[in-house]
Amino acid sequence: RLQEGQIAVPIIAREFSSEDWAFIFEGLPKQLRLELWQTLSEDKKSPILAAMRDDSREQLVSLLSAENIEDVARSSSAEHLVEILDVLPNKIAKSLIQKLTPEDTGLVEEALNYNDEQLGRYVNHEVSTVSKGILTKDLLQEIKVEKLPPYTDSVLVIDESGHYLGQIDINLLFDCDDGQDVMQVAEFSDHVLAADLDLFEASEAVKSSGRSMLPVINNQGKLLGRFSIKDAIDVYQEYYESQMSHMGRVSDEDLFAPVFTSSRRRAVWLGINLVTAFAASIVIGLFDKVLAEVVTLAVLMPIVASMGGITGSQTLTLTIRGLATGQLAKSNLQALGNKEVLVAFFNGLLWAAVISFITSIWFENNALSAIIAFAVVLNMVIAAIAGIAIPVLLDKMGIDPALAGSVILTTVTDVVGFFVFLGSASLLLL
Amino acid sequence: RLQEGQIAVPIIAREFSSEDWAFIFEGLPKQLRLELWQTLSEDKKSPILAAMRDDSREQLVSLLSAENIEDVARSSSAEHLVEILDVLPNKIAKSLIQKLTPEDTGLVEEALNYNDEQLGRYVNHEVSTVSKGILTKDLLQEIKVEKLPPYTDSVLVIDESGHYLGQIDINLLFDCDDGQDVMQVAEFSDHVLAADLDLFEASEAVKSSGRSMLPVINNQGKLLGRFSIKDAIDVYQEYYESQMSHMGRVSDEDLFAPVFTSSRRRAVWLGINLVTAFAASIVIGLFDKVLAEVVTLAVLMPIVASMGGITGSQTLTLTIRGLATGQLAKSNLQALGNKEVLVAFFNGLLWAAVISFITSIWFENNALSAIIAFAVVLNMVIAAIAGIAIPVLLDKMGIDPALAGSVILTTVTDVVGFFVFLGSASLLLL
Numbered sequence: 092r093l094q095e096g097q098i099a100v101p102i103i104a105r106e107f108s109s110e111d112w113a114f115i116f117e118g119l120p121k122q123l124r125l126e127l128w129q130t131l132s133e134d135k136k137s138p139i140l141a142a143m144r145d146d147s148r149e150q151l152v153s154l155l156s157a158e159n160i161e162d163v164a165r166s167s168s169a170e171h172l173v174e175i176l177d178v179l180p181n182k183i184a185k186s187l188i189q190k191l192t193p194e195d196t197g198l199v200e201e202a203l204n205y206n207d208e209q210l211g212r213y214v215n216h217e218v219s220t221v222s223k224g225i226l227t228k229d230l231l232q233e234i235k236v237e238k239l240p241p242y243t244d245s246v247l248v249i250d251e252s253g254h255y256l257g258q259i260d261i262n263l264l265f266d267c268d269d270g271q272d273v274m275q276v277a278e279f280s281d282h283v284l285a286a287d288l289d290l291f292e293a294s295e296a297v298k299s300s301g302r303s304m305l306p307v308i309n310n311q312g313k314l315l316g317r318f319s320i321k322d323a324i325d326v327y328q329e330y331y332e333s334q335m336s337h338m339g340r341v342s343d344e345d346l347f348a349p350v351f352t353s354s355r356r357r358a359v360w361l362g363i364n365l366v367t368a369f370a371a372s373i374v375i376g377l378f379d380k381v382l383a384e385v386v387t388l389a390v391l392m393p394i395v396a397s398m399g400g401i402t403g404s405q406t407l408t409l410t411i412r413g414l415a416t417g418q419l420a421k422s423n424l425q426a427l428g429n430k431e432v433l434v435a436f437f438n439g440l441l442w443a444a445v446i447s448f449i450t451s452i453w454f455e456n457n458a459l460s461a462i463i464a465f466a467v468v469l470n471m472v473i474a475a476i477a478g479i480a481i482p483v484l485l486d487k488m489g490i491d492p493a494l495a496g497s498v499i500l501t502t503v504t505d506v507v508g509f510f511v512f513l514g515s516a517s518l519l520l521l
Numbered sequence: 522r523l524q525e526g527q528i529a530v531p532i533i534a535r536e537f538s539s540e541d542w543a544f545i546f547e548g549l550p551k552q553l554r555l556e557l558w559q560t561l562s563e564d565k566k567s568p569i570l571a572a573m574r575d576d577s578r579e580q581l582v583s584l585l586s587a588e589n590i591e592d593v594a595r596s597s598s599a600e601h602l603v604e605i606l607d608v609l610p611n612k613i614a615k616s617l618i619q620k621l622t623p624e625d626t627g628l629v630e631e632a633l634n635y636n637d638e639q640l641g642r643y644v645n646h647e648v649s650t651v652s653k654g655i656l657t658k659d660l661l662q663e664i665k666v667e668k669l670p671p672y673t674d675s676v677l678v679i680d681e682s683g684h685y686l687g688q689i690d691i692n693l694l695f696d697c698d699d700g701q702d703v704m705q706v707a708e709f710s711d712h713v714l715a716a717d718l719d720l721f722e723a724s725e726a727v728k729s730s731g732r733s734m735l736p737v738i739n740n741q742g743k744l745l746g747r748f749s750i751k752d753a754i755d756v757y758q759e760y761y762e763s764q765m766s767h768m769g770r771v772s773d774e775d776l777f778a779p780v781f782t783s784s785r786r787r788a789v790w791l792g793i794n795l796v797t798a799f800a801a802s803i804v805i806g807l808f809d810k811v812l813a814e815v816v817t818l819a820v821l822m823p824i825v826a827s828m829g830g831i832t833g834s835q836t837l838t839l840t841i842r843g844l845a846t847g848q849l850a851k852s853n854l855q856a857l858g859n860k861e862v863l864v865a866f867f868n869g870l871l872w873a874a875v876i877s878f879i880t881s882i883w884f885e886n887n888a889l890s891a892i893i894a895f896a897v898v899l900n901m902v903i904a905a906i907a908g909i910a911i912p913v914l915l916d917k918m919g920i921d922p923a924l925a926g927s928v929i930l931t932t933v934t935d936v937v938g939f940f941v942f943l944g945s946a947s948l949l950l951l
Contacts, residue, residue, distance in 0.1 A: 110729050118848035120856040235696045241731050242750070244671070261691065266665045298754055299540050301671050303733055320672070320750050324728055324757065331761035332842065338768050339838025340831050346843055346853075350860055354867045357835050361872055364831045368824040369879070375820045382819050386812045389819035390805045393826070393935070394798040401770050401794045405787050408769025412762065413776055418548035423776075426550040430780055437784045442791055449799070505823070 109138035117147045120347050125154050137167030141174040144329070146345040149178035161187065169198035170216060177207060201315065210293040211286030214307045214316035219246045221273050223256055228269035230259075242319040244303040248277045255283060255306055255314040283308050286315055291330055294323035334415075337494050340364070363498055371396070371505035378513035381521055387454050388516050391463055395512045398442060399470035399504035406431045406478025407500055411492050414482055428479050435475035439468035458519055466512035470504060477503045539568035547577045550777050555584050567597030571604040574759070576775040579608040591617065599628035600646060607637060631745065640723040641716030644737045644746040649676045651703050653686055658699035660689075672749040674733040678707045685713060685736055685744040713738050716745055721760055724753035764845075767924050770794070793928055801826070801935035808943035811951050817884050818946050821893055825942045828872060829900035829934035836861045836908025837930055841922050844912055858909050865905035869898035888949055896942035900934060907933045 107115075112131075116124055116139065128151070131139070140148050140163065152160065152175065160179070164172055164187045172195070176184045188199055198216065205211030217240045221230050230246065239246075245258040257277035267276050282300055284293050286309045297305050297320050304319040333343040340360040344353060375382070375392070382388055410427070413419030419427065446467055447460035481499050482492030537545075542561075546554055546569065558581070561569070570578050570593065582590065582605065590609070594602055594617045602625070606614045618629055628646065635641030647670045651660050660676065669676075675688040687707035697706050712730055714723050716739045727735050727750050734749040763773040770790040774783060805812070805822070812818055840857070843849030849857065876897055877890035911929050912922030 108729055108731070114846070114848065117846075118843070118850070118853060120853055231695060234692070238692045241674070242733055243674075262664070262668045264695070265661060298751070299538055301538070301751075303672055303750075320733075320754070321728070321731075324750070324754055327754065327757060327761075331757075331765070335761070335765060335768065335842070336838055338765065339834050339841075341835040341838050344839070346839060346848060346857060347860060350863045350867065353860070354864045354871075357832075357864060358868050358871060360835065361828060361831055361868055364827060365824070365872060365875065368827045371823050372820050375823070379816045379820065383813065383816045386809045389812050389822075390802050390809065392819075393801050393805070393823065394795070396823075397794060397798045397801075398791060401791055402787075404769050405771040405790065408766055408771050409774070409776060411769075412765070413548070416544070416547075418544065418776060420548070423548060423550055427776060430777060430783070433780045434784045434787060437780065438788050438791055441784075441788060442795060445795065 109135065109142045112139040113142035113144075113147075116151065117143060117346060121150070121154070121349070124151055124347075128155075133162055134166050136163045137171040137175060141171035144332070144343070144345070145178065146343060146348060148174070150345045150348055152178050157183065161190065165190070168216070169195050169202065170213065172199055173202045173212060176203070201309075205286060208290055209286065210284055210288045210290055210307055210318060211309065211315060213290065213322070214286065215319060215322055216316045217241075218304075218306075218317040219243055220249050220314065221246050221259070223248055223250055223272065223274045223277075225273050226269070227264070227267045227271045227273055227276060230273055231264065231269075234264070242303040242321050246273075247306050247314060247317070248273055249314050253314055254312045255308045258306065282306075284318055285310065290326050293318050294326040297323045334493050337491075338497070367498060367502040367505065370502055371509055374506050374509045375513065377510075378517055381513060381517035385459075385516065385520055387456070387459060388513060391450065391459075392509055392512055394446060395463060395466045395470055396505045396508035398446075398467050399474040399508045400501055402435050402438065402471040403474030403478040403500045403504050404497060406435070406475045407482060407492075407496050410479050410482045411496060414486050414492060424479070424483065428476070431475045431479060432472055435471045436468070439471035442471075443467040459516070462515050462519060463512065465515060466508065469511050470508040473507050474500070474504045539565065539572045542569040543572035543574075543577075546581065547573060547776060551580070551584070551779070554581055554777075558585075563592060564596050566593045567601040567605060571601035574762070574773070574775070575608065576773060576778060578604070580775045580778055582608050587613065591620065595620070598646070599625050599632065600643065602629055603632045603642060606633070631739075635716060638720055639716065640714055640718045640720055640737060640748060641739065641745060643720065643752070644716065645749060645752055646746040647671075648734075648736075648747040649673055650679050650744065651676050651689070653678055653680055653702065653704045653707075655703050656699070657694070657697045657701045657703055657706060660703055661694065661699075664694070672733045672751050676703075677736050677744060677747070678703055679744050683744055684742045685738045688736065714748055715740065720756050723748050724756040727753045764923050767921075768927070797928060797932040797935065800932055801939055804936050804939045805943065808939075808947055811943060811947035815889075815946065815950055817886070817889060818943060821880065821889075822939055822942055824876060825893065825896045825900055826935045826938035828876075828897050829904040829938045830931055832865050832868065832901040833904030833908040833930045833934050834927060836865070836905045837912060837922075837926050840909050840912045841926060844916050844922060854909070854913065858906070861905045861909060862902055865901045866898070869901035872901075873897040889946075892945050892949060893942065895945060896938065899941050900938040903937050904930070904934045 112135070116127065119127065128136070140151065143151065160183065164175065167175065176187065176199070179187070188196060191199065202212050202214065219234070219237070219239055221233075239261070243261070245260050246264070247258050248256045250256055256274070257279045259273060259277050263276050282302065282305055284296060284305050284307045286307050297318055304317045307315045307318050309315055336343045342356045344356060409431075410419065413427070443464035447464035450463055451457055451460040477500055481503070482496045485492040485495055542565070546557070549557065558566070570581065573581065590613065594605065597605065606617065606629070609617070618626060621629065632642050632644065649664070649667070649669055651663075664676075669691070673691070675690050676694070677688050678686045680686055686704070687709045689703060689707050693706050712732065712735055714726060714735050714737045716737055727748055734747045737745045737748050739745055766773040772786045774786060839861075840849065843857070873894035877894035880893055881887055881890040907930055911933070912926045915922040915925055
C-alpha cells in the first residue's frame, strides 16, 4: 500500500499520450509534479513538456536542475525543443543549442528566426516529402516502409535544394502509373502558408482549406514543414483559453503557479482596477453635499452603476467577438450601433420602471424615483455606445480589446452612472 | 456602378466555401442578408445554413417563406438538414421530413433519436466503408474511382447489416496483397465513439486519438458514420464562443438579431443583476446612520466592493477553467484553496496599504484609513474563498459555473464588502 503523498502510476498510464500526461501534470500541486516527473522515462519528457500550457511548462522547468534540462533536450525533437527553449532563461537556452546535433541546431535556429506569434516557430517537421525525379513506384515503396504520419493527406514534392514544388494528394497515389516521375502527378496548389504568417491566421487557413495539413514555406520558397489540423486545434484552444482568462482579469496561468509569481501577476490587474475605482470615488466626492443631505442616494447609487456595467459588457462582448472573427468592420458598425442602442434603450425603460417602482415604495420619494429612472436609462444607453466605441478604438490603436476593454468600460459606466445620478439629485433635491 | 444598399458578389466569391459564405452572412445586417441569399444557387444554400452559428441560422431561416425552406431542404444532405430542422418550428420540421426520400428520412430520423448535445445528432456520413468479403484489389479499384473524402485516414469495414467490424488504415492499403479479403488486413480498434456520447467529449476523444476521424456506432454496434477532427474544431469553437458570451452576460447571439429578441434575452441577465444590486443596497441601507454622519464612507465604499470583485473573479476564472478541463477535483481543491487565499491575502496587504495611504492624505482621517485597510484585506480573502466555493458548489448541483458563477460572486463581494466596511465604521466612528 502507498503512503500518503506518494505517487502511484497505474499500469494503464504506460499507454497515456503526451497530452494525457501534460493534463495530469497541470492538475498536480507543485511538490507532487517533481515526484511524478522522476518516474518518467527520458524519451517521454520532452513531448510532455511541449504539450503543456506555457505557464505550466515554465513552472515545471523551473523546478528542474540544469543537468536534468540538458538530458531532456538531448532526447528531444527540434519542434519540442523550441517550445522548451521558450520558457528557459536566454543563457541556458543558448548553451543548450550549442550541444545539439548539427541537423537539430539548423532546425531550431530556423524556428527561432520567427517570433512566438508566427507559424515558422512552431512548424511541424513530421511530413512526407519526395524529391522531383523520383518515380512514383519508388515513392509507393518508400511509403510502404516509412508509413505516412498522422493527419497526412498529401506527399509534398521538393527540389534538390528543398524548395517546395507541389503536392501529391493521397487519392492520386492509388491511381498512378508506376513509371511516372512524381512531378507528373504533383499538383501545384497555392494553398501554402508563409512561415511569417500569424499562428491564428494559419489555423483559420487550415480549417477552411478542407485539407488535413498545409505546407509551410519560408520567403525563399524553401519547405520548412507543415501545419496540420491538429496543430490548429492546439492554437485555437490556447487562444480561447487565454481570452477567457483575460476576461476574468487573470493571466493565462498555471493552476498551481507559485504564490508570489501569481500575486505579482494579479497585482497588475488589481492596481489598474484601483485607478478606475478611485476615479469613481472622485466623482462621488464631488457630490458630498447632496449625499450628506439625502443618505438614500448612497444606498441606491450602486444600482445605477451596475445596470450600466452589465449593459455595457453585453455590447462589449458582442463587439469583441465581431472584431476577433473579422465580421465587424466599418461597413456594419453603424448598423450594430443602432441596434445596440435600441436594445439598451428598451431594456433601460423596462428596468428603470421596475427600479423606480421599488424605490418609490421603499423610500416614498417620487422625485428620487424619477431621478433614478432617468439616470438608469441614460447610463444604459451610454454604456451601449461605450461598449462599441471602446473596443473599436482599442483595436485601431493595436491594443487587444479583450484585455483592456472591460476595465475602461467599467470606468465609464461608474463615472457616468454616479455623475448623472448624483448630479441630477443635487440639481433637484438640494 | 452599384447603388447604395445593393449587393455586389465579386467573381472570386464563386469559389467561396460554405464556411466563407456563412461568415459573410453573419456579418451582414438583416435586410442585406435576404438580398444576398436570393443570388445564391439552390444547392449551396443548405451547406451555408449548416455552417452558420445557431442563432444566425435561426434568424435567417425566420426570414424565409415555407416554400423557400422546402426547396432548401429538398437539395440538402441529411446532416445539413438536421442542423436546419433544429431551428424550425416542430410542425414545419415534421412536414419537411415527410417529403424526403426514404433514405434521407432514415438518416434524419436516426439523427433525431439523439439530443443536441449528443454526437449521434451530428454524425458525418461522408465516410469510406467496405463490406467484409470484398477483396482488397476491388477496394483499391473503388477508391480510385470514388476517392477518399477529406480527413480520411482509414476505411471502415462493416458486415452485411451495417455493423462496424474494424478499420483499415490507409498505410495498410499501400501494402496489401491483392487477393486478400479486407477482413485479413482490417484492425479491430476500440477507438470507436458511441452515438450517445456528449459532443464535447467526442471532440476530446478525436483530438487525443491521433487519428483524423473515429467511427461512430449506435448501441447495437451499427456504424452510423464518423466524427472527424474538423468536426471537433467546430465543436470547440462553438463551445468556447458560448462560454465567452456567457462570461459577458449575453446569450450566444447573432450580431444582428432583431432588437426585440435581443432585448428579451438580455433582460434576463439585467433582471438577475438587479436582484444582486438591490441586495447590496439593502446592506448599505442598514448603515444609513453612519453614512449620514460620515459622508466620506459613501465616497470610498465602491473601492472595497470592487477590489473584492476583481480578486474573486480571478480565482473564479481559474476554478471554472480547472473544472471545465477536469483538472480540478476533490484531491487538489484544498491545495488550490490554500494558494488562492495566500495570493489574495498578500495582494490584500499590498493594496490595502496603498488605499489607506491615499485615504489618509485625501481625508486626513487615520481611523478611516485603518477601517478601509481592514475591510479591503478581509473582503479580498473572502472573495478568494467564494471564487472557489461558488463554482464547485454550482458544478455539484449540475449548474454551469460559467453561467451563474460571476453573478453570485459579485453579490457576495458587494454584500461582504459593504457590510464589513460600513459595519466596522459604525462601530468605531459613531
